[in-house]
Amino acid sequence: MVALNTPVCDFGRPAPDFSLPDTEGRIVSLADIRGPRGTLVMFICNHCPYVKSIAHKLVRDARDLAELGVSTVAICSNDAETYPEDSFEKMGEFARAHGFPFPYLHDATQEVARAYGAVCTPDFFGYNADLELQYRGRLDAAGRERRDDLPRELYEAMKQVALTGRGPAEQTPSIGCSIKWRAA
Template sequence: MALVASIHVDSGWQMPEINLKDVDGSDVSLASQLGEKGLLVAFTCNHCPYAIAVWPRLIRHAATLRKMGINTVAVNPNIHPDYPADGLPAMAEKIAEWGIDFPYLADETQDAARAFDAQCTPDLYMFNADGRLYYHGRIDDYWKSEEQVTREELIAAAELLVAGENAPQPQHPTIGCSIKWKEID
């Protein structure tokens, strides 16, 4: 596991036109998932300790965001033969085990991760209703233990988005395991 941080991405860029598959093999376009106020795209996986620590918060925050008009989609870029814990069968198990009630999609080609410049799991991107990047930062100020969180950053950013305010600054990078990049032929 290599610890990396997300990289700065300029706010305002348009969400890429991306189609991914869910665990049942159905096509899902990210644009079709936009809520009335926006969409959170979370690059994540099943095996990274950083992602595992954040999953309960992500699931809980997704319910809060949904009430605010912001949908959530999780994207797994680690569909890699060397990491079966992140494969489609394992994703289906985690959906049931963790009660994930939003799309958890497979980025089998890693094209989505490349289009977003995603670096790690988790790596969070929140778009406004027009599909423009509003927030690219961490979920809160302490990934490891929810009990030690002193500042909620994702929810605070969502509240500003819904209120029509400017995005919060600074936006602190997430940290996590590096994406398990496949060799490009």
């Protein structure tokens, strides 16, 4: 496991479109989940210790952001052949076990992760109402620790995006396990 940091936010970059299957059997597009005040696209997976330690906070923040008009979607792009714990079937189990209030999508071709420039799990892309990138930071400072006493950086950033259309100028990169790319 190699821990990677995400790049600096490329403010204003448009959200790449997608149409992917979710764990409930539907095909979900960016237009389907676009929020009236913002959209949060998260690249996560089932096996990553960073994601496991914050799964409950993803649920909390998605619910709180929904009240502000920000929608949330999670995407798993990991190679399920090499990492069977990240298989489509296991994604459904993971989503149900954690009570995800957002769609959990499967990017089997990894094209969506490449289009977004995702590098790790978790990797957060926060967009304003016009689907312009405004946040590319971390959830909070917990890393792989299960801590609930830390400032809610992602939530506060997306709250600012919902209210002003702009993300914070200062953002701390997310850290996590590398996306498990298929062999070329």
